[in-house]
Amino acid sequence: MGLHNIKSTLAGIAFAVASMASHAAYDYDLPVPGTQLTRDIYGLHVLIMWVCVVIFVVVFGFMLVSIFKHRKSVGHKAAHFHENTTVEILWTIIPFLILAGIAYPATKSVLSMKNTTSPDITIKATGYQWRWEYDYLADGVKFISALATPYEQVMSQAEKGEHYLQEVTNPMVVPVGKKIRVVITSGDVIHGFYVPQLGVNQYGIPGFIKDAWFNIDQPGTYRGYCSQICGKEHAYMPIVVEAKSEADYAEWIQKQKAALEPAPAAAPAPAPAAEAKPAAPAAETKQ
Amino acid sequence: MATSHAHDQDHDDHHHDHPPSGLMRWVKTTNHKDIGTLYLWFAFMMFFAGGLLAMGIRAELMKPGIQFLEPEMFNSFSTIHALVMIFGAIMPAFVGFANWQVPLMIGAPDMAFARMNNWSFWLLPPAAILLFGSFFVPGGAASSGWTLYPPLVIQGGMAVDMTILAIHIMGASSIMGSINIITTILNMRTPSMTLMKMPMFVWTWLITAYLLIAVMPVLAGAVTMLLTDRHFGTHFFNAAGGGDPTMFLHIFWFFGHPEVYIMILPAFGIVSQIIPTFARKPLFGYASMVYATASIAILSFIVWGHHMFTVGMPAAGNLFFMYATMLIAVPTGVKVFNWIATMWKGSMTFETPMLFAVGFVFLFTIGGFSGLVLAITPVDIVLHNTYYVVAHFHYVLFSGAAMAIMGGVYYWLPKWTGHMYDETLGKWHFWLTSIFFNVCFFPQHFLGLAGMPRRYADYALQFSDWNWWSSMGAFGLGLSQLLFLYVVLKCVRGGKKAEARSWEGAEGLEWTIPSPAPYHTFETPPLVK
Numbered sequence: 001m002g003l004h005n006i007k008s009t010l011a012g013i014a015f016a017v018a019s020m021a022s023h024a025a026y027d028y029d030l031p032v033p034g035t036q037l038t039r040d041i042y043g044l045h046v047l048i049m050w051v052c053v054v055i056f057v058v059v060f061g062f063m064l065v066s067i068f069k070h071r072k073s074v075g076h077k078a079a080h081f082h083e084n085t086t087v088e089i090l091w092t093i094i095p096f097l098i099l100a101g102i103a104y105p106a107t108k109s110v111l112s113m114k115n116t117t118s119p120d121i122t123i124k125a126t127g128y129q130w131r132w133e134y135d136y137l138a139d140g141v142k143f144i145s146a147l148a149t150p151y152e153q154v155m156s157q158a159e160k161g162e163h164y165l166q167e168v169t170n171p172m173v174v175p176v177g178k179k180i181r182v183v184i185t186s187g188d189v190i191h192g193f194y195v196p197q198l199g200v201n202q203y204g205i206p207g208f209i210k211d212a213w214f215n216i217d218q219p220g221t222y223r224g225y226c227s228q229i230c231g232k233e234h235a236y237m238p239i240v241v242e243a244k245s246e247a248d249y250a251e252w253i254q255k256q257k258a259a260l261e262p263a264p265a266a267a268p269a270p271a272p273a274a275e276a277k278p279a280a281p282a283a284e285t286k287q
Numbered sequence: 288m289a290t291s292h293a294h295d296q297d298h299d300d301h302h303h304d305h306p307p308s309g310l311m312r313w314v315k316t317t318n319h320k321d322i323g324t325l326y327l328w329f330a331f332m333m334f335f336a337g338g339l340l341a342m343g344i345r346a347e348l349m350k351p352g353i354q355f356l357e358p359e360m361f362n363s364f365s366t367i368h369a370l371v372m373i374f375g376a377i378m379p380a381f382v383g384f385a386n387w388q389v390p391l392m393i394g395a396p397d398m399a400f401a402r403m404n405n406w407s408f409w410l411l412p413p414a415a416i417l418l419f420g421s422f423f424v425p426g427g428a429a430s431s432g433w434t435l436y437p438p439l440v441i442q443g444g445m446a447v448d449m450t451i452l453a454i455h456i457m458g459a460s461s462i463m464g465s466i467n468i469i470t471t472i473l474n475m476r477t478p479s480m481t482l483m484k485m486p487m488f489v490w491t492w493l494i495t496a497y498l499l500i501a502v503m504p505v506l507a508g509a510v511t512m513l514l515t516d517r518h519f520g521t522h523f524f525n526a527a528g529g530g531d532p533t534m535f536l537h538i539f540w541f542f543g544h545p546e547v548y549i550m551i552l553p554a555f556g557i558v559s560q561i562i563p564t565f566a567r568k569p570l571f572g573y574a575s576m577v578y579a580t581a582s583i584a585i586l587s588f589i590v591w592g593h594h595m596f597t598v599g600m601p602a603a604g605n606l607f608f609m610y611a612t613m614l615i616a617v618p619t620g621v622k623v624f625n626w627i628a629t630m631w632k633g634s635m636t637f638e639t640p641m642l643f644a645v646g647f648v649f650l651f652t653i654g655g656f657s658g659l660v661l662a663i664t665p666v667d668i669v670l671h672n673t674y675y676v677v678a679h680f681h682y683v684l685f686s687g688a689a690m691a692i693m694g695g696v697y698y699w700l701p702k703w704t705g706h707m708y709d710e711t712l713g714k715w716h717f718w719l720t721s722i723f724f725n726v727c728f729f730p731q732h733f734l735g736l737a738g739m740p741r742r743y744a745d746y747a748l749q750f751s752d753w754n755w756w757s758s759m760g761a762f763g764l765g766l767s768q769l770l771f772l773y774v775v776l777k778c779v780r781g782g783k784k785a786e787a788r789s790w791e792g793a794e795g796l797e798w799t800i801p802s803p804a805p806y807h808t809f810e811t812p813p814l815v816k
Contacts, residue, residue: 026752027737030669041665048663052656060649063627067645071635072567078634082569087628088621095620099613102663107606109665114602154745156352164351166747184599189439190532192597192672196738201597201668205533206438207526210599223747225740227597227672229432230439232359235743 034197034222034243035214040109041199048102055098113199116211119181123172127184127191127204127226130233134172137183141256145170147236154236166223171240174216175249181213192227195239201227216243306806314409317401319386320804324703325408326383327696331772333375333415334689338765340368345727345761348754351746361744362430363446367418369433370450373550374457375415377684380692381553382407382464385492387703389468391797391804392486394477394813399470400463407463410456417453421446432742434539435510437524437532441517448517451510458503465496465503472496477796477812483577484815486795487570490577491556494584498545498552501588506542509535533598540591548587551651551683552580554691555622558644560795561698562626565641566633567792572625579618579625586615596664597671605664612662616655623652638790639713643694646721647687654682657732672742675735681728690720693771700778701785705803708778716774719767727760 033039070076124135131146148167152158161167174180184193186204194201198214216222224239244252306312306321316322343364347356356364386404390397398404421428426444429435440447472493476485485493512535515521522528524535563570570576592600592608600608626648635641657679661667670676693716700708730753739750746754785802796815800808 026733027749028733028753030736031738037665038669041669044663045660045666048660048666052659056652056656059623059627059652063630063645063648066627066630066633067635070566070631070633071637073636076632076634078567079632080568081632082571082573082629083575084572084628088572088575091624092617092621095617099616103610103613106609106663106665110605110609111602113665113668114605154353156354160351160748162748164748165745189442190436192740194672194738194740196669199665199669201671203598205526205531205598208531208533208599212599225738225743227740228436229362229742231442232357232362232430234362235358235740235745 031197033199034216034218034220035199036217037109037113037214038197038199040105040112044102044105044109047105051098051102113212116181116213118179119213120178121174122181122183123174124183124185125172125193125204127186127188127193127230127237129188129231130226130237132168132172132191132193132237132239133187134170136253136256139253139257140260141253143170143256145172145240147238149236163223165235166238166240168238168240171221171242173242173244173249173252175246176216176219176243177246179213179215181211183209183211185209189230190228191230191237193224193239194227195222195224195241197222198224198241200224203228216241219243219245219248315405317397317405318806319390319398319401319404320703320806322398322404322408323383323385323387326379326386326411329408329411329415330376330380330383330692331775333371333379335768335772336415336419337368337371337376338768340364340371341761342765344368345758347744348746349758350755351748351751353745356744358744359430360427362432362742363422363428365742366429366431366433366450367422370418370429370453371415372684373433373546374454375411375418377550377688377692378457378461379411381492381495381550381688382461382468384488384553384557384692384695384699385464385468388699388797389471389489389492390475391702391800391808392489392795393472393475393480394796394809394815395471395475396807396809398467399475400467403463404467407460407467410460410463414453414456414460417449417456421449424449434543435513436539437513437516437535440513441524448514451514454510455507458507461499461503465499468492468496469500477809477815479812479815483574486556487559487573487576488553488556491552491559491580494580495549495552498549498584498587502542502545502549505538506546509538509542512538533595536595536598537591540594541588543594544591545584545587547680547683548583550688552584554647554651554688555580557691557695557698558626558647561640561644561694562629562648563794564698564790564792565638565644566630566635568629568633569794570625571628571631572621575621576625579621582618583615586611586618590615593662593664593667596667609662609664613659616659616662619655623648623655634792636791638697639708639710639717640694640698640790642714642717643690643697646717647690647694650682650686650690650721650724654679654687657682669738670735672740673735674731674739674741677741678728678731678735681731685728686721686724690724693717693720696775698790699797700775701789702797702802702804704779704782705785705801706778706782707785707789708774708782712770712774712777716767716770719770720764723760723763723767725760727757727764730754730756730760 030042033042122137124137126133131144133144135142145168148169149165153160184202184204186206191204200212200214202210202212220243222241226237347361424445428446429443429450431440512523516523522530524530524532559570590612593612697713734750734753739746787801788798796813
């Protein structure tokens with residue numbers, strides 16, 4: 001179908017431009033998708049944008065012509081029509097059909113998005129003021145992930161680093177190509193677990209468990225934010241998801257588990273493991 | 288009968304023809320024109336006060352890092368900015384228009400409940416004092432965002448209680464105002480004006496007033512539950528006590544979405560008055576315009592869930608709210624098409640009110656498009672609570688509601704003051720406002736697409752350039768409004784004498800009375816053809 005070709009071509013162009021511009025400060029588009037779902041979302045957005053652009057051009061084309069031709073200063077005399085049933089029915093029905101056309105792919109994405117069944121790995125993410133805690137439920141690995149950007153950078157007493165406000169002490173580590181279900185909750189106020197490239201944006205609500213899922217294509221670092229205002233350091237509790245190959249992930253999780261074993265002579269444990277021990281709600285210190 | 292009634296009152300009313308002077312005139316007035324003026328000036332002051340807070344927000348966001356406002360203060364600024372603009376500026380401005388214009392447009396001598404009218408205005412200043420006063424109490428003003436989600440809002444200090452009280456007061460004022468408007472429209476129209484002969488502005492306000500009566504009590508209920516959760520040991524929104532924070536979101540947005548239309552339907556009405564006047568051609572599709580307005584109002588009650596696609600509703604819930612929301616595009620589209628069809632083959636001139644009306648149609652539609660993008664649940668998921676949403680609602684609330692208000696002010700200023708405003712300066716005001724508005728808010732679409740969350744006092748470096756542009760636009764937009772104030776003041780003080788029919792193409796009862804409108808009008812019901 002023509003529309004589909006146009007859509008994918010345009011999406012392709014948009015991708016190319018987006019990836020060229022992805023490190024420029026003038027980002028203007030959705031980030032490069034990291035999962036199949038976000039690719040669908042990206043395509044949906046491109047589709048709707050083009051529908052809007054076409055309607056915009058047609059409708060405001062009429063308005064512009066009217067503004068230039070039907071003005072008193074060029075001597076145009078006003079006509080006196082004020083209704084036309086055919087036209088009025090048409091411009092009620094056509095938009096309805098266009099909307100139905102958009103609703104179809106959108107519905108498929110919603111159903112896929114909400115299908116959190118049969119995950120490969122389930123990780124619990126708990127929001128606290130103002131940090132995240134990740135709990136690998138099957139492996140018993142649990143650690144706190146807090147902002148790693150030094151305070152001096154915030155106050156402009158030091159130069160801001162490349163990942164200013166987008167770096168954390170311990171990222172969430174996941175394997176690529178696996179369905180990761182994140183169950184999201186909160187220990188205090190509502191937080192939002194939001195990683196744009198993974199198409200996840202889910203409130204963590206104290207006392208309730210909500211879930212979302214993603215399946216990442218490529219190893220890499222995916223950065224996100226708290227999306228629901230949660231107090232003064234709302235902007236300072238980023239999310240970093242590190243996607244590793246399956247083998248690298250297996251090695252990582254083994255290391256974390258090993259660090260949990262009660263080893264009498266504490267060997268220099270990796271940082272995440274050190275953070276794994278304290279019960280999270282106690283970690284209410286100011287960063 | 289009507290004539291003899293008017294005659295009976297004749298000698299009673301004659302000595303009232305000139306308003307009493309002094310401050311007490313304004314405190315005690317029951318005259319719809321005085322109260323309209325009070326509402327409009329109050330809204331104007333709140334527009335500047337809320338705008339000042341916006342300048343603070345944009346100053347902080349000009350660069351990454353913390354420069355001017357500590358994050359807590361930043362959150363207070365954005366919370367109070369929203370509350371003041373919604374409840375202090377836009378809504379009172381529309382009520383001001385209703386007070387001035389509804390009786391004039393339906394040929395009624397005044398509002399139905401003149402004393403209640405006075406009371407519903409004078410409730411507003413105390414509410415504004417509570418909101419601004421809350422900056423000076425321990426802990427600072429409410430900082431949870433205007434949506435006041437628990438449990439965050441429960442953590443706030445006494446400022447939250449002041450905010451809740453302010454909302455109660457403003458809600459009471461709105462409800463009284465709405466009862467007054469509905470009663471006036473339904474009972475005090477000149478006998479020859481049937482419902483389907485009413486000017487569009489009157490229709491949109493009639494529908495808006497019903498929306499207000501339906502949802503303001505819901506908001507009052509929601510904030511009262513917050514109050515009792517905070518102080519009286521209830522657990523409406525506390526899971527530990529069997530409550531649910533999500534319930535607050537549902538109740539709040541059941542109010543919140545009709546509220547959006549409360550702020551835009553009267554704007555539709557104003558624009559529907561202005562465009563036919565300057566196109567010198569009757570409004571296209573009057574009946575479909577009325578039906579579209581009513582459809583939007585009814586649909587507004589079943590779309591609230593699109594504000595909360597991220598709370599984790601089941602798929603069926605998400606789909607229902609997505610479809611319902613998309614449906615709103617249909618009647619809204621009808622309105623836009625009707626406005627353009629009204630212009631089509633007209634004989635247009637572009638005085639300031641028309642510039643604002645055309646600007647409204649153009650920019651509001653952009654806000655409508657971004658609304659359609661946000662209606663699509665999966666797309667909303669990646670845009671929820673980002674600057675895309677901020678851009679979207681400023682396109683519908685600033686270039687929608689606020690610019691329609693500005694257009695309406697220019698349109699009816701000659702009737703209110705008896706003078707023509709300075710046309711050159713008015714046009715400058717329009718162009719400066721539209722250009723700076725777009726410089727300020729268009730880049731916020733890009734910021735949102737790139738993932739910048741809203742209500743952030745500080746942000747990652749990839750967002751710096753557009754934020755700088757947005758701040759520059761905001762400062763220009765703020766400064767341009769001083770020009771608006773100057774033009775209005777200049778027009779109040781003098782200017783070319785306005786004729787009764789101030790605009791060549793103007794139709795309607797308000798243009799049959801002299802300019803400025805006499806203190807008492809339509810003591811005898813006029814005849815509508």
